[in-house]
Amino acid sequence: MTEKMLKFVKIGQQTPPKREILTRKEDFNEIYKEFIDEKAKEQSSRCSQCGVPFCQVHCPLSNNIPDWLKLTAEGRLKEAYELAQSTNNMPEVCGRICPQDRLCEGNCVIEQSGHGTVTIGSVEKYITDNAWDQDWIKPIKVKNEKSQSIGIIGAGPAGLAAAEQLRQIGYQITVYDRYDRAGGLLIYGIPNFKLEKFVVERRTKLLQEGGIKFIQNFLVGKDATLEQLQEKHDAILIATGVYKPKEIELPGKDLKNIFPAMEFLTASNRKGLGDKVELFDNGTLNTEGKDIVVIGGGDTAMDCVRTSVRQNAKSVKCLYRRDKENMPGSAREVANAEEEGVEFVWLSVPKEFLGINTIENLVVNKIKLGEPDDSGRRKPEIQKNSEFNLKADMVIKALGFDPENLPKLFSSEDLRVTRWGTLKTDFDTMETNLSGVFAAGDIIRGASLVVWAIKDGRDAAQSIKKFLENKEAKKMKVA
Numbered sequence: 001m002t003e004k005m006l007k008f009v010k011i012g013q014q015t016p017p018k019r020e021i022l023t024r025k026e027d028f029n030e031i032y033k034e035f036i037d038e039k040a041k042e043q044s045s046r047c048s049q050c051g052v053p054f055c056q057v058h059c060p061l062s063n064n065i066p067d068w069l070k071l072t073a074e075g076r077l078k079e080a081y082e083l084a085q086s087t088n089n090m091p092e093v094c095g096r097i098c099p100q101d102r103l104c105e106g107n108c109v110i111e112q113s114g115h116g117t118v119t120i121g122s123v124e125k126y127i128t129d130n131a132w133d134q135d136w137i138k139p140i141k142v143k144n145e146k147s148q149s150i151g152i153i154g155a156g157p158a159g160l161a162a163a164e165q166l167r168q169i170g171y172q173i174t175v176y177d178r179y180d181r182a183g184g185l186l187i188y189g190i191p192n193f194k195l196e197k198f199v200v201e202r203r204t205k206l207l208q209e210g211g212i213k214f215i216q217n218f219l220v221g222k223d224a225t226l227e228q229l230q231e232k233h234d235a236i237l238i239a240t241g242v243y244k245p246k247e248i249e250l251p252g253k254d255l256k257n258i259f260p261a262m263e264f265l266t267a268s269n270r271k272g273l274g275d276k277v278e279l280f281d282n283g284t285l286n287t288e289g290k291d292i293v294v295i296g297g298g299d300t301a302m303d304c305v306r307t308s309v310r311q312n313a314k315s316v317k318c319l320y321r322r323d324k325e326n327m328p329g330s331a332r333e334v335a336n337a338e339e340e341g342v343e344f345v346w347l348s349v350p351k352e353f354l355g356i357n358t359i360e361n362l363v364v365n366k367i368k369l370g371e372p373d374d375s376g377r378r379k380p381e382i383q384k385n386s387e388f389n390l391k392a393d394m395v396i397k398a399l400g401f402d403p404e405n406l407p408k409l410f411s412s413e414d415l416r417v418t419r420w421g422t423l424k425t426d427f428d429t430m431e432t433n434l435s436g437v438f439a440a441g442d443i444i445r446g447a448s449l450v451v452w453a454i455k456d457g458r459d460a461a462q463s464i465k466k467f468l469e470n471k472e473a474k475k476m477k478v479a
């Protein structure tokens with residue numbers, strides 16, 4: 001362990017350098033987000049109630065931030081919660097994991113005047129956690145049950161938000177998911193220290209209690225085709241996310257101990273959930289005592305390096321081909337990782353993996369940034385004679401995700417996709433080219449954010465409602 005890591009372990013008392021680190025409930029607390037009643041009030045009262053709420057404009061859900069801050073400052077916490085919940089199906093989740101520095105907080109007028117942002121996300125988390133504690137959050141009670149049913153494929157935030165919105169209207173909802181637990185990446189992607197799993201589980205339990213049916217361990221494509229689900233339901237929402245890891249085609253790529261990010265994170269999350277994870281317990285997917293190299297510069301890479309630190313790795317390096325300013329990951333996450341002792345190897349790409357059967361070293365090339373490419377970002381170019389070696393006992397590849405081939409998987413070859421493989425939908429209605437089949441979340445956007453998945457789920461629910469009302473009206477006309 002480096003000195004910095006040891007310091008981090010000391011600061012974060014919750015993270016002793018032991019393996020039970022992943023199973024103790026108190027470890028789930030994000031050490032940077034300790035937030036108490038008085039602090040929430042104090043932060044909320046800093047909101048200047050400016051005439052142009054840029055924070056609200058830059059929140060994908062257009063949350064009425066100034067008003068719930070005002071209510072919090074006045075101690076009217078129930079009203080604050082009700083307002084926050086009215087535009088967001090999981091305010092406590094967004095409060096914890098939205099990259100606020102790029103969204104609401106980054107556009108706070110107080111921040112821009114140089115006085116430090118109002119910590120909007122922490123207040124949002126606080127008022128909703130408080131509402132759970134006070135027992136103000138109740139399951140949906142449907143007044144008028146409707147006979148029409150909707151099949152939702154995928155129990156991630158997009159699918160769950162749509163399910164809740166549609167159930168509130170009275171529709172019969174069945175959510176199908178291939179995993180054993182609902183929550184999508186909220187459960188098996190995002191680590192415990194950023195998002196405690198009980199926060200997700202109490203939400204899905206609430207939805208179940210409100211009459212939403214969950215069918216887990218159900219892989220659409222194997223256990224049913226899309227067409228079979230279409231026959232069963234009046235409308236379908238596809239919210240399957242994107243899971244195919246982007247690959248790295250280099251000599252030595254098949255050596256042992258080179259893992260895709262999701263394999264590593266899922267093992268760690270399962271362990272945190274109390275599952276028996278053999279590959280973790282036998283050390284294969286556990287970074288304790290090892291030299292770790294994570295390749296990539298996005299939020300997934302940050303989750304991998306920070307999880308490695310918590311598993312008590314000997315050293316953790318993050319290899320990224322651009323520089324800090326051009327990193328796609330949240331600046332706050334990078335700062336957190338640096339503080340925890342992660343070493344960033346900027347402007348570097350792997351050239352080759354070396355080892356006998358198992359990874360031992362990476363051969364790395366240095367990069368210089370050239371002219372901007374079509375995306376406007378400066379193009380990385382390899383510097384001649386710049387090779388150097390990095391020692392690694394384990395390499396984690398966090399290079400991003402592509403969509404799976406859904407038309408093939410679903411046996412629906414006529415389901416239209418974009419050139420990136422995401423589902424093609426009508427811009428206004430979110431309907432695919434198949435009538436009554438809608439889509440939401442990462443499967444239409446590519447890898448994105450939870451808050452956008454929730455927004456999509458809510459928008460798709462609106463369109464599905466309209467579609468079903470038209471369908472019903474047509475039926476009545478014919479009758």
Ligand SMILES: Cc1cc2nc3c(=O)[nH]c(=O)nc-3n(C[C@H](O)[C@H](O)[C@H](O)COP(=O)(O)OP(=O)(O)OC[C@H]3O[C@@H](n4cnc5c(N)ncnc54)[C@H](O)[C@@H]3O)c2cc1C
Pocket residue numbers: 097098099153154155156157158159176177178179182183184185186189190191194218219220221239240241242265299300303409440441442443447448449450451453
């Ligand atoms: C490691 C990691 C960390 C992240 N951290 C953050 C963060 O800090 N903040 C943030 O805002 N965003 C973060 N994201 C992104 C965020 O998690 C996603 O944008 C969001 O979860 C997308 O929601 P979704 O509902 O579209 O898909 P998902 O959450 O991926 O859910 C899709 C669900 O569909 C199911 N499914 C897929 N195919 C099938 C099938 N054929 N049959 C049945 N079920 C199927 C899956 O099992 C899954 O449960 C992170 C992503 C990753 C990978």
Ligand code: SF4
Pocket residue numbers: 058059060061063065088094095098100103104105120121124451
């Ligand atoms: S949902 Fe995200 S962007 Fe919107 S107010 Fe909450 S933390 Fe900010």
